[in-house]
Amino acid sequence: MAGAPDERNSGSRAEGGLATDPDLPPPAVDEARLEAEDRKWTPAKIALWAAIALMGGVAWFMLAIIRGETVNAIWFVFASVCTYLIGYRFYSKVIERYITKPDDRRATPAEYKADGKDYVRTDRNVLFGHHFAAIAGAGPLVGPVIAAQMGYLPGTIWIIVGVVFAGAVQDYLVLFFSMRRGGRSLGQMAREELGVIGGxxxxxxTLLIMVIIVAILALVVVNALGESPWGVFSVGMTIPIALFMGVYLRYLRPGKVMxxxxxxxxxxxxxxxGGGLVAQTEWGATVFHLDKVTIAWGLIMYGFIAAILPVWLLLAPRDYLSTFMKIGVIVMLALAIIVVRPEVNVPAFSEFAGRENGPVFSGALFPFLFVTIACGALSGFHALISSGTTPKLVEKERQTRYIGFGGMLMESFVAIMALVAAISIDRGLYFAMNAPAALTGGTVETAATWVNSLGLAGVNISPDLLSETARNVGEQSIVSRTGGAPTLAVGLAHIMHQFxxxxxxxxxxxxxxxxFEALFILTAVDAGTRVARFMLQDxxxxxxxxxxxxxxxPGAWLCTAIMVLAWGAVLLMGVTDPLGGINTLFPLFGIANQLLAAIALAVCLAIVAKRGTFKYLWMVALPLAFAAVVTITASYQKIFSSTPAVGYFANNAAFSKALADGKKEFGTAKSVAAMEAVVRNTAIQGWLSVIFVVLSIIVIATAVLATAKAFRDRAAGTATTDNEDPAVPSRVFAPAGLAPTTAERELAAEWGNVPADARVERAGH
Amino acid sequence: MTSTGIALVASGFRGFARHLGGVMGADAYAKYLEHHRSAGHQEAPMSEREFWRDRTDRQDTNPQGRCC
Structure with missing residues (x-):
């Protein structure tokens, strides 16, 4: 051992010294050594990063510049992975150095609050998987599919660039700041940092946004299962399977999770x-052939029951199943894309990129592409996870970069793979599947005629292709199967069957x-209802x-019922919407999710400013400004646009006028009842947009005020209040990243020689 | 040669299974025992059955979100 711990810890970037136990090896790698490792560029290291940069550059060139007939899917993999590596190695390190400034000499909540249950030090690679499984769900699988309407390039750029500068930054900062506050939730942090009004x-x-998110996720499931006996049977079977697993774990063999x-x-x-076999029988096809409204009601009843049943019976086992599937599916998807390397014939920018009346989702590229793809690029929902379970499990402060930033990069990669799967199918098929029945007419003939009338380059689809694809995937029809999930499923089947x-x-x-999409969504619906119920109760x-x-x-049941009715109402509205549901509601999902991201980033902005980091404040302000501009513009257009396809109130006025004029049908609404439904739906959607945007502007404004106050205080030399938990010296060590560096390996070896009982202080509680 | 190869594959597989188990939370009880031991609690630790019951029952009143 060289030098006393105090000397070794000198030259620290962290403010104030922290007396670590002199009898133990240091709990952090020496700052100077760390610095030297980072700064030293050996020829091999230079060659490696040059190769990564070159590879990424070539891949981006192939995607963005070369205009061939087709582009190979492998370039998406190279462009994304190389950009992620560079973003992780360089950008996240700048954030670490100047904004978060982790200090491994400080114990994390998992160490100083250790209770063996909620606060448990967890191996960083295990926690990475755990955190990833908690943040990634159906969102990154659906948004990119819907956004493919505009061509592959806008979505690809937003997913890859957006994650590095926005999504991963948000996840990392929220995780870090929540960890410094003993694992406090986003809501608690907002109240502390922004005061009563902002909080x-x-x-x-947050509560309203959760309702919208749950409703639209449920809508995706309903659209995927409507008129699909096979899907209804196999997804329905997950309920008895989960119940069995729950009983097994509770009574038969507790703890045998694997x-x-x-x-x-x-x-x-x-x-x-079994679903395939059942759907082929006559009784199976009759019993499990359900229309969307029936499925929506079933889902609402399921949501209520699932949220009041004990966790062990349904939620916990399905969570295990969902995690297991998630990891398996993603590995499978990555392998399949790399092995099969499908050719993509979608243009970089499609005919709809410059228009605002696309059939899959309405609105212009800016801002609506950026809200359609939320998960995978910037997802506010992650802030709830990053300030929930994960900060209570982190072993060392420096690991938050790998888990928070790295975990989000991984989700972005999932979004890229979903995009690739969706665009590897025939373009005509894509539009026939994703346009509402009001446009396609619902039959293979009308759908083919409609798609061919769009005048898309290279698209000439025959009714036979539509019916053959449906037959191949075991469905009665695939026309107007909106919501993204069926398209991704066809894409996946298209790739996997070659494999x-x-x-x-x-x-x-x-x-x-x-x-698997239904499984992820049902878990999110159940957990989301529970979380929302507790927020409401509180x-x-x-x-x-x-x-x-x-x-x-009674209180729990009443609040559960209120939450279920709230999202159930939005779900039914989407299912019965004469305009198609997904294309009008999905932007609301993205806006809600991004507004949550803006709120999370606003809280981070105030915290960073209070810490006195003004020079690098732009790293938080940049994604915040972008998210704010995108969502506020999108909301503004949804509220004030005079184009009925975009503006809720414009549509409302158009249909109200038609009703007043005594028309019996108008646009895609073929009856007076349908017209009345449109008037009702657009009014609700419009007012929801108004409420969201007003609340978010309040939060952002209070955060900007808190930031300005921090700036004035700092200039005046007034001490700012810091809401972090007091620093406790750490008595453990673990490396920060995927693989340990030389210095970390040496220090870990030193720790290996310390007897186990000397390592952890006996708190004696 | 082949036996070392098999041993290598086997240990790799075991490592993977352990990792996956960690991600799923299968090792929660083992970690609880470890904590209990090192924290020097006087009372006996919960049995495995009690621990898992306690774990899921606490989630009833402390729900964790799952993302979209």
Whole structure:
């Protein structure tokens, strides 16, 4: 050992010294050594990064500049992975150095609050997987598919560049600041940093946003399962499978998580195969052939029951199943794309890139592409995860960059793969599947005629292709299967059948994809309802204290019912919408998600300013400004645009006028009832947009005020209040990244020689 | 030669399974015991069955979001 711990810790970037235990090896790699490792550029290292940069450059050139007939999917992989590597190695390090300034000499909540249950030091690579599984769901699989309407390039650029400068920055900062505050939630941080007004606005906005997000995710499932006996059977079977797993884990073999997950996975595969057989029988096709409204009601009832059942019975086991599937699916998708390397015949910019009346989602490229792809580029929902479980499990402060920033890059990669899967199918097929039935007419003939009338370059689809594809994937029809999930499933089946199984397996792969998307979404619906219910109970509890008692059944049931009815109403509105549902509602999902991101970044901005980091404030202000401009512009257009396809109120006025004029049908609404539905829906959607944007502007304004105050205080020399938990010296060490560096390996070896009982202080609680 | 190869594959697979188990949270009880031991609690630790019951029951009143 060289030098006393105090000397070794000198020259630290962190403010103030922290007395670590002199009897133990230092809990952090020496700053100077760390600096030297970072700054030293050996020829091999230079060659490696030059190669990565070159590779990425070539891939971007192939995607963006070369205009051939087709482009190979492998370039998407290279462009994204090389950009992620560079962003991670360089940009996130700048954030670490100048904004977060982690100090490994400080214990994390998992160390100083350790209780063996919620606060547990977790191996960084395990936590990376855990965090990734918690943030990634159906969102990154759906948004990019819908955005493919505009061609592949706008979406690809936004997913890859957006994640590096916005999404990953948000996730990393929220994770880090929440960790410094003992794992406090975003809502609590907003209240502390922004005061009562900003905090309350953030809370209400979060609650409303969760309702919208759950509703639209549910809409994706309903659209995927409507009129699909195979899908209804196999997804329906996940409920008894999860119940069985729950009972197994509670009573038969407690704690055998892997065992029960494997059993569940086998049963799930059986359910998919069984679904194909059942759907072929006459009774199966009749019993499980449900229309969308019935499925929506089923989902609403399911949502209520699932949210009041004990966690062990349904949510916990399905969570295991969902995590297991998530990891498997993503590895499979990556392997398939790399092995099959499909050719993409979608143009970089499609005919709809310059228009605002696209059939899949309405609105111009700016801002609507940037809200359509939320998850995968910038997702506010992640702030709830990054300030939830993960900060309570982090072992060392410096690991937050790998887990927060790196985890989000991984999700972005999932979004890229979903995009590739969606654009590897025929373009005509894409539009026939993703346009609402009001446009396609719902039959293969009308759909083919409509698609061919769009005048898209190179598109000439025959009704036969539509019916043959439907037959191959085991569906009665694939026309107007909006929502993104069925398109991704066809894309996945298209890629996977070249890899395993041939055409005979396409039905299996299609329903495999529908199954995992439904599984992710049902878990999110259930968990989201629970979280929202608690937030509501907590809020009502400020006025009626009894509601704060989580175990008070009537309160819990009432609040669950309110939340389910809230998202259920939006879901039914989407399902019955004469205008198509997804194309009008999906932008609202993205706007809600991005507004949550703006709120999270606003809180981070105030925190960074209070820490006195003004020079690099732009690294937070940049994504915040972008998210604010995009969402506020999108909301503005949704509220004030005079184009009925874009503006909710313009549409509302057009239909109201038609009704007043005594018209019996108008546009895609073929009856007076349908016209009345449009008037009602657009009014609700419009007012929701108004409420969201007002709340978000309040939060952003309070954050800017807090930032300005921090700046004035700093200039005047006034001390600012710091809401971090007090620093506790750490008594453990672990490397920061995927693989340990030389210095980290040496220090870890030193720690390896310390007897186990000397390492952890006996708190004696 | 082949036996070392098999051993290598086996240990790699075990490592992967352990990692996957960690991600799923299968090792939660082992970690709880480790914490209990090192924190020097006087009372006996919960049994495996009690621990998992406690874990899911606490989630009833402390739900964790799952992302979209």
């Amino acid at each position: 309350t606005a953030a809370l209400i906005a 065992e029960v997950s494997i059993i569940g996975f086998v049963l799930l595969m059986a359910a998919i195969i 395993v199984g041939g055409t005979a397996m396409m039905g299996f792969w299609y329903h495999f994809a529908i199954m 809020s009502i509890g400020n006025f009626v204290p009894k509601f704060k008692e989580a175990s008070w059944r």
